Amino acid sequence: MRETAGYLPDIGEEFEKKVLLFRDKEEVLEVEIPLLTEEQMDKVIQKVKKASAETLKSFSVMELVKIIDQVIDRLLDRNTSCRQKAEKLLPIVTGYSEELIRLGLTSYLKNFRKHELQRFLIEDLGNLSLLDEFQPRVKGGFSKAIGPDLITHIWSGNVPGLPLWSFISGLLVKAGNVGKVPSAEPLFAGWFARLLVEIEPRLSDCFAVVWWKGGNEERERSLFKQTDVVVGYGGNESLQSIQSRIPITTRFLPFGHKISFGVVSKSSLDSHKAWHSARQAALDVVRYDQQGCYSPHLFYVQNGGNISPREFARYMAHELDNFEKRFPRRSLSMEESASLASWRQREEMDIYSNPYKEVLGNAANDWTVVYEENDISFSPSCLNRMIRVIAFERIEDIIPSIAPNRSFLQTVGIATSPKELFHWAELLGKIGLTRITALGNMTSPEAGWHHDGRFNLLDLIHMVDIESSAEEESERFAPYVD
C-alpha cells in the first residue's frame, strides 16, 4: 500500500519524494512525503504568508469555525472515505489496535466541532469577534486580537491526530501555518489540510504540512527567521536544540514531554465503587499504551477504605487483563520489549528485599502492575502498560516526592469526594499539576483545556489597543465636526 503524506500549496514545481516504511504484522505501508529544497521551502513560506494576510484574514472567525466543523464532521462520519482510510492506515503506522484508534479518534475529534471551537475562543478571548474587528472595552477604548502571519509547528510523537490542537488553534487566529509532521505519524495532519481545502478551496495556500529530517540546522534557522511563532513538541533535548535556532524576535512555545499520574482516595474505595475506579484507571493505562503526556505513570491509592490499595492493584491487574483482549497492546520493537522485560524483572527481583511488594502480570508480559507499600517515591514507568500502584496514608505524605518534578507534571486523574477534590486540587496545583480530571478521562482533555496550563489562542496572538484618548481626539477631526 502507498499513501501520500503532507500538503503543499501549488508553487508550480515538482518536489522530491521521500518514502517512509511502516510495518504492522503482515501489512506494509509506504508513506510518500515531499522533500523540499531550501529554495522551495522559501517559496512555500512566502506563499503561505501572503495567503494568510490576504485570504485567511478576510474570513471571519465564525466562518473558519464552520469550515473546520465540516472537516471534523467528515472525519467523525465512519462512512466517509477519509475516515475509513484513517481507521485502516493509522493502526499500521502507529501500531495501536484498530479498535483503540477508532474509539480514540472519535473521542478526540469531538473536541473540534463547532460548539467546542466556540468554547476554545470564548475561553481565551471572552468575545468571539475579537479576532475579526476592534471590540469596545469596558474601561474605554477598543481592542483587536491579531494572529501572526506565520506559525511553525514542530509536531512529534505517534499519538494520532495530536497536531490538530495547535494546527486548529493556528487557523482560528488566522495565521499561516507550516507544520512539520513526525516520522512516527506523518499522515493525519496532511489529511486534515487536504480536507480543509476540499471544503474551502480559497484556503489552499494558507498552510503547508511538510517533513524534513529533524535537526537540519540550516533549514530550521532559515524557517524560524521567517516565522512569528514556533510551537514545538518533543523531549527537552530536542526542544533545547530547536530553541537554539530561534531568533529572539520569534516567540517559542515549547511543549515538553510530561508525566501524569492518578490519586485514588479512600472515600472512593468501597466494594461497589472501587471496581469502577479500577476499570477507569486501567482504561487510562490502555489508551495509547501510556504514550500520551496525559497518560498515567503511577497511581497513588489511599489506605483506609473498604478496599485496600493492594486489592485495588489486583483489580487493576484484572481489568488490564480483560482489556488486553479487546484492545491488544501495539506490537513492540525488540528494544521496547527488552526494556519492558528488564523493567519487570528488576521489579520482581526487588521482592527479595521487599516482601510487601507485589508484581502482577501475565506470562506474555502484556501488562504489569507493581504494588508498592513502603516506597512512595515518584518514578516514571517504562510505559507500554506497566503501572505502579503505591499505597499512601495522607496526601501530604506524597506531595514532597512529587513536587521536585514540577517541570514535568501535567495531568492527575482523581477519584475522590467533592470536598477532598478541591482540597487536593489546591495542593496539587501548587506543586505544578495543571490538569485535574476523572479517572478514565486522563487521555481525553476537554475542549478549551489549558494545555500544560497555558492558553490555546492567547499565546499565539497579540492585541492592538485603540486607547480612548485616540478615539476621543479623533472626534475633533471628523468632517462633520461643528
Place this chain on the structure above:
Amino acid sequence: MKQQQEIIESTLQFIQNQLSSEDDFNEQALQIFSYQYQHNLPYRTFCMQKGKTPRMVKTWRDIPAVPINAFKEVTLSCADPNEAAAVFMTSGTTKGIKGKHYHPILHIYNRSMTLNFKQRFMKDTEKIRMGVLFPTAKELPNSSLAHYLALGMKEFGTEDSHYLINDNGVDMDRLLEELSHSEETGEPYALVGASFSFVHMLEKLEGMGKTFSLPKGSKILDTGGFKNQSKELDLDEFYQLLSSILGVDRAECINMYGITELSTQFYDNGNTNVPSVKSGPHWIRTRVINPLTGEEVSKGERGVLVHCDLANFNSVTTILTEDVGIEVDCGFLLLGRVEGTQAKGCSIAVEEFLKATKEFPK
C-alpha cells in the same frame, strides 16, 4: 565444601572433553543447576518464583535465565563472596551501580579463556609479539577484560609484548615503533584490545597519514563496542580502515564478544563480511528469545540472546543479556545492545527523566 570441589572438577573435565555430545552438555548443565539452586540463595528464590525447581528442569533450555541486571541487585555466588579470588565488575550504569561477578577461583575462567583463545585467535601459532590496547589488570583489578588481555599476553605473547596505553590514551610513539619493527623484521604482530582504543588509534594514524603493511601472520583482536566514542564508525568502515591502515586482511581481524557476567567468550572467524557470525566453544550454548514471552524465536528472527555457560560454575550458568541477535547456522549474528528506548509519544521516557533529575538537583 566438598561439593564445590566436585563441581570444579567435573566442569574442568567437561571443558577438556572436545567430543561432548548434546546429552553430555545437558547432564553437566543440570548438575550445575542443581548445585547452584542449592547454594545460591537469591537464585533459588528467583527459580522458585518462576516455578522452576531442579525437579521441573529437564534440559539446559529450561534453566531460568537471570537478567544481567540481577548482578547489580543481588549477590549471585555459591561460595562466600568475601573469599572470592576475583570480583569482576561491569562498567557503571545510569544509576552508577555495578554488577558484580564473583569467582572463588580463577582456574576455570582461565582455562576457558586460554583454550578458546588458542583455538579461535592463535590457531596454529604458539606465541606472537603482542601489543595491548587496554590498561593493565593492575590498573583495573575489577575488569574482566583487563584480566582476559593480561592472560592472553602472558600465555601467548612473546617476551617483547607490551601494553600500548599510557595516561594519554594510546601510546602512539610506542605503537609506531612496534608497527615499524614488525614491518621491518617481518615478525608477525598481534594488536589486541578494546574496540574504542582501536578507533582512537585509527584516528591518530589517519591524522599522521601513516599506513603499514604488517607481515603475514599478523592479526587483530578487538572487543566491546565503540559507540558514543569520539567518532562513530559503522562496523564495515571500522574493519575497512583497520585493514587498509595496518595491512592486515579483514579475515585476520577477529572480534571477541564477551560480557562480565560470563566466563567464556565468543569469537568470529574474521570480519570480511559484517556482521560476522559469532560462536563459542562446546561448553557454552546460546538461545535467541522473545524478551516478552521468554520463548525462543524461530531461526533467522531477531531476539535477545540467552547464554548458558558451563564455565560459570559459581554464579549462574544461564544469563539473559541485553544483546540483540539472530540465530544462524554455526552461531549467531550480534546486532548490538538494546539501548534505552525513546518514548514514541509525548510521555516522558525513563531515560529522559533520569537525565533531567540528574541535571537539576532537587
